[in-house]
Every structure is written in C-alpha cells, then in structure tokens.
Amino acid sequence: MRKFLAKWWLQHWIYLCLGLGLLIFAIACTPIDRLSTPASLNSRYTDEQPALSGDGRYVAFISNRDGSRRLLLYDLQAQVLLPLPRLQDRPEAVAESPSISYTGRYIVCIINDQGRPSLVLYDRVTRQRQILSRWYQGWVRNPSISPDGRYIVVESSINGQWDIEVLDRGSRIELDIPDGVPIEGRKS
Known part of the structure; x- marks a missing residue:
C-alpha cells in the first residue's frame, strides 16, 4: 500500500508541477497591453528621437519596446502611452524622426517599409494616416510640422543633394489650434 501511495503521490506531484509550469509559461508569453497600464517615459529599451x-x-518618440522601432506617444499629464491605431500597420515597418503639432493632433514622421522611407502624416x-511622399521622386528625411499642422518642412534629395522643402497642406485643413483661436491671434 505504501508503494502505491508513493507512486500515486509522485505522479500527481509531476502533473501538478507540469501544470504550474505551463501556467507560468502561458502568463510569461502573454503580451502585456502596454497602452492600458500606466507607463514611464523611459524604459529598459531604447527610447530616442x-x-x-x-x-x-x-x-512622441521612437522605441524598440515591442521588438521593432515604433513611434509611441506619451501623455505627460496622465503618464500613459496613447494608442496610435493604423499608424504602423506592419511590424516590419521602421519609424523615425517624429514631429508633433501644438496640441498633438498631427504627427509627422518617416516610416521605412520595404526599404523605401515614406513621409507619413497621422x-x-x-485616426488616419496619409503618405505624403507616395509619388515623390526623391528621398526624404527629418520632417518637422508647424504648430498648427498646416506646413511640413522636410529634407529632400530630389535635386541630387539634400535641400529643404516646405509642404503646404492647404487652407482647407482643420488646423491644430487650442480653443479655436490661432496662436498669433491670442492676447498675452
């Protein structure tokens, strides 16, 4: 009887250990929703630009927290990372050089997908992105957006050297202005 109990106990102990091991493995492999939990601005990963x-x-900054170079947006007041759905559809796409408008409505950056850098406005x-360099002949880098979101400046190689170009998004866009009052029209 003692041998039977010892054998039974050993088998159940092994099953219990295996079950616990699988549970721990499943928890460890489950991705953490980084957008629903408070986060710090800096992490153990590379956070730059x-x-x-x-x-x-x-x-707005570039981080490799998810294993690829992604653009992240951090709210300093709420101390959380904010979602940017549809900005980088493919995990292989590499983001760089973010620039952000006055209240954070517009973000412009370079997204390198399949070897060609694209100028992207988000x-x-x-929650829509627009590729501004789709039919552009040259390469672009280092974009910067105006506070109201109307103008974007970028370095361009269209003339065989790096030059600066100003892109005007037009007068019919919704400007990024707080309280509907343009910055130049505010009283100090």
Whole structure:
C-alpha cells in the first residue's frame, strides 16, 4: 500500500508541477497591453528621437519596446502611452524622426517599409494616416510640422543633394489650434 501511495503521490506531484509550469509559461508569453497600464517615459529599451508638443503635454518618440522601432506617444499629464491605431500597420515597418503639432493632433514622421522611407502624416482625431511622399521622386528625411499642422518642412534629395522643402497642406485643413483661436491671434 505504501508503494502505491508513493507512486500515486509522485505522479500527481509531476502533473501538478507540469501544470504550474505551463501556467507560468502561458502568463510569461502573454503580451502585456502596454497602452492600458500606466507607463514611464523611459524604459529598459531604447527610447530616442523625442518631439514635444507645443503645449508641453505630449512626447512622441521612437522605441524598440515591442521588438521593432515604433513611434509611441506619451501623455505627460496622465503618464500613459496613447494608442496610435493604423499608424504602423506592419511590424516590419521602421519609424523615425517624429514631429508633433501644438496640441498633438498631427504627427509627422518617416516610416521605412520595404526599404523605401515614406513621409507619413497621422491625424489622431480621425485616426488616419496619409503618405505624403507616395509619388515623390526623391528621398526624404527629418520632417518637422508647424504648430498648427498646416506646413511640413522636410529634407529632400530630389535635386541630387539634400535641400529643404516646405509642404503646404492647404487652407482647407482643420488646423491644430487650442480653443479655436490661432496662436498669433491670442492676447498675452
């Protein structure tokens, strides 16, 4: 009887250990939703190329927290990372050089997907991205967006050297202005 109990106990102990091991493995392999938990601005991963919104609330930056170079947006007031759905559709796409408008509505950056860098404008209100360099003949780098989101300056190689180009998004776009009052029209 003693041998039977010892054998039974050993078998159940092994099953218990295996079950616990599988549970721990499953928990360890489950991705953490980094957007629903408070986060710090810096991490144990590489966080670089910061851009601060004009109102000082948001920081756009590049991080390899998810195993690829992705653009992240951090809310300094709430101390959380904010979602940027549809900005980088493919995990292989590499983001760099972010620039952010006054209240953080518009973000412009370079996304390198399949070997060709694209100038991308992202609207956080509509959650849409627009590739601004789709039919562009040259290469682009180091974009910067104006506080109101209308103008974007970028370095361009269209003339065989690096030059600066100013892109005007037009007068019919929704500007990124706080309280509907343009910055130049505010009373100090």
